[in-house]
Amino acid sequence: MSRQKANEQINNRMVPNQNKGKDQKKKTPIIIAIAIIAVILVVAILFFLFSDAAPFGNNRRIQGNTVVTPENVEQIAAQLMEAEAIQPGSYEVSMNMDWTFANGASVSNDAYVENAIANTSTVYFVIRLRDDNTQIYESPYLEPGSYINDIKLDTELAAGTYDTIMTYHLVDDNYDNISRVSVGLKITILN
Secondary structure, eight states: OOHHHHHHHHHHHHHHHHHHHHHHHHHHHHHHHHHHHHHHHHHHHHHHHHSTTSTTTTOSSSOSOOOOOTTTHHHHHHHHHHOOOOOTTOOOEEEOSEEEESSTTSBOSSOEEEEOTTOOSEEEEEEEETTTOOEEEEOOOBOTTOEEESOBOSSOOOSEEEEEEEEEEEEOTTOOEEEEEEEEEEEEEOO
16 A cells, blocks of 8 residues: 555544534534523423413412512422312312201211312302201301311201202402302211
8 A cells, every 4th residue: 555545544533623613613502502592491391480460370389478589499399290280160069968967056076068178269158057057057167288187067957868959159359259160968967
């Protein structure tokens, strides 16, 4: 092999390495741009989740005035991802469907109603007899995450089994009705 051919082979091997450096220089701005876009997206998502523009408002499982800092951002993001928020105007019912009272004036030992923490609205509920629509109970307001038990009816009923309708009234921050949800409830008065 001649010296000239040997030099050509050496030069040909070096050319790809020179292009490789140029390719890396072209890729660096693209990688930086992608990283900047990713950071902007994360900041925008966190801003959206913690601002009033969020679809569920600021009423999340995170209590109080939570400030997002670089130290707690992962913890708060994990809490939000775990929280399964219910759409505004919807309601997750957590209750038992058969209530028993020793007599018409006693407190039930098995009545239980919870406004699940995943709900976005405060609620109160009204119970009416199915037959004649007589109201027999109205609850206090229940904020998300609170519950009521040891319920005593507002109207004393005689012994028997009653089919009733429980209507949940979902309210906004001003306690104005947003919507309502009705469910059937059986009430038994033993004596």
